[in-house]
Amino acid sequence: MTTRKYKELVEQRTRQTLQTWSAQEFVSEKDIYRFLHNLKGTAGTVGLIKVEKLVDSTLLYFSEDIHRCWPEEEWGDYLYPLLELFGDDMDAHDGLLGSRSQESGHIHGMPIQQEILIIDDDVELVAFLRESLEKQSYYVSIALSAERGLKIFYEGKPDLILLDVLLPDQSGIDVLKQIIGKAKKERIPIIIVSGEHAKDIQMYAYSLGVMDYMPKPLDIDLFLVLIKNRFDLKREWQESIIVDELTGAFNRRYFNQTMKQLVSDFRRTGRIFSLALMDLDFFKLVNDTYGHLIGDEVLQTFSEVVRHSIRVEDTFCRFGGEEFALFMPNTDAGSALLVVDRIQQQLAARTFTAKKEEFQVTFSGGITEVREVVNEPDRLIGEADQALYVSKNTGRNRTTLYTDKLDTGKAESLLNVIVVDDDALIRRIVTHHFASWDPAGIDSVKVSSYASGPLFLESDWYAQGGKYIILLDGIMPELDGLEVLERIRSNYPEVNILVIMLTGRNNQRDIIHALQMGADDYVVKPFHLPELLTRIERLAHRFLF
The missing domain is CATH 3.40.50.2300 (Response regulator)
Known part of the structure; x- marks a missing residue:
């Protein structure tokens, strides 16, 4: 889609909005302010320079905080002149996106490595940003409200978040307060993209922990370079960190390193080890019922129980989500089962409190042991996972040892x-x-x-x-x-x-x-x-x- 197409969409939305308002007796000042606020950011970004300048000056006459109703004969004096400017701006800088697509080197069907979540209710701007970012091989998720944005954030864990300050259901700053703690622990950069330029708002956002504050309208070239820069920085973070900050367990990268070392040691010296996979039972239900903060508390408590129950030479890792792994060197599968059974009893004895209710949490486990005929990492993980599935499928809150005759009874997905x-x-x-x-x-x-x-x-x-x-x-x-x-x-x-x-x-x-x-x-x-x-x-x- 060319830049001209986006300009036409902005003009279409503007005309439709004013036509709808003209049939109403009054329009609230808050609605007028939000309309102008969004139009300013979008118009400037897609190259409607004259429209953006007039909107910028018109915004001075309206406020989101004033409860006043405007009749058409009053608001029309400010807004109808905008319609005359679209024709002047329509051909300026046309074809920007078309030239960019040739420069990006994007190949249709290439795997998308990083996911960006945009939380903004300006659909034309969001569509423009999504197309620009996906030409750079990013995957883009869209949320037009704070509620939807929070849902995608907690369920999908994006790699970077673009957040507007003004949203239809709650303030972007309130959204920021809810997600900033988890985003920091998960190393998810947050960039505010907003038409709100007030210095105090920018300072407050930075004090909460946002990485950048970009004013609308956006310079798309600078914006895309900034996104790449932030992803490069994030990759450096991830490569230097081996501990999952939420739980204190080692992360998946360290799991892979440990597996490689133990397998290499077994092949060289014959020293055995056991691998246990442990998955919290009904963890999604905990999140849905009590909220993600309580879910995080459960993960932290589980990690604490495990780390206080194992030896110094054992390695405890967060395998992904609510699934964890435990390496036990110089330990056969039978002995490993005793360790995991003890951890299960200790976790089941813990009581959690939320919403004036008490509840317990359990986990299911699967264990395998390295041996001469099976000493490849993928096969060991697969065996432990099969045993874990049997535990899940036969009642949960139990641990199963892998054997060659294990019947998983696993249904086809x-x-x-x-x-x-x-x-x-x-x-x-x-x-x-x-x-x-x-x-x-x-x-x-x-x-x-x-x-x-x-x-x-x-x-x-x-x-x-x-x-x-x-x-x-x-x-x-x-x-x-x-x-x-x-x-x-x-x-x-x-x-x-x-x-x-x-x-x-x-x-x-x-x-x-x-x-x-x-x-x-x-x-x-x-x-x-x-x-x-x-x-x-x-x-x-x-x-x-």
Whole structure:
């Protein structure tokens, strides 16, 4: 999409907003201020220089904190002159994004390494930033509200966050206060991107711990260089740190180093070791019921129990999320089982308190022992994981030793992909590509399609416990995509159902509504199928597996 296209979208939104307001008796000053605030940042970023300058001067007459209602004959004097400037600005600097895409070296379908979360309710600016960043091979998640941003942050753990100060449901500064502690521990840089330029707000944001404060409108060239710089710095952090700061356990990088050293030592000297994988039971339920701060407390307490129960020569690592690993050198599997059983008893005896309730937490474990016929790291991890699964599948709060005859009873992981689109060609192309899709960690994919919303909703598509990705066309006869989305979110549990809207380039209002109503992502038609597959696989593994 060229810069001109984004300018046209900004003009379209401006005209639609003023037309809507003209039918109202009054418009609140807060609404006018927020509209101008967003328009200033977006207009300057996409090259509407004259519009941005007039908005900047007009903002001086309005405040978010004043409770006043303006009739059209008053607000119109300030806002209608904006419409005359769009034509003057429309051709300036056109083609910026097109030239950038040639310079970026981006190849369709390349794996995306870093994930950026944008929390901002200005959909035109967000779309512009998303396209610019994804041309640099970043993966971009979008949240148009604080609530959605917090959900993605806690469930997806992005690598970097771009946060606006003004959001529709709460202040960006309040969001910052909620996430800054965890973001620091997880080494997630936060950059404020806002039209609020007040020095005291910038100083306060920096005092809370943001890495950068970038004023709108953005210089996109400087912005992209800054993002790369921050990711380079983060990579240096990650390479120099071996301890998980939240729990005090060693991290995954140190786990890999330890595994390599112990396997090498076994091959050279024959000294055995055992590996235990331990996974907290129903940990997601703890987070959902009591909040992520209590979840962090549980993780810290578990780590404390383990570290006080093991020897100096043992190595305790956070393997990922709520899963941990314990290396026990010079220890056979039977002796390792005694150690893990003791840890289970100690953790189960701990009592946690939240929301005036008391609860206990347990974990399940799986143990394997290195031996002559199996001394490769991946096979050892796989054996411990199989034994762990048996513990989960047979009641939890227990530990299983791996044996060659172990029956995991593990059910096949099935992902249901459903295409709802009235375009027969789109359905045929998409289902054909997904039929041969082989995503990592998923045993099989079942693809189905429907020509309309009613056909889909009236089918027996849903089964309790199933995992679904629904590709939903925004505009269809009989029942449009937004109505179908509303019924999905109203009648079915949100967990394990991802909805991705397929939208035309001009349907920016539909994009806003869809994200606000619970869509997890959107893809603009026409789309490139390898990129669509990459995006869907990333979403599937973040939310479903």
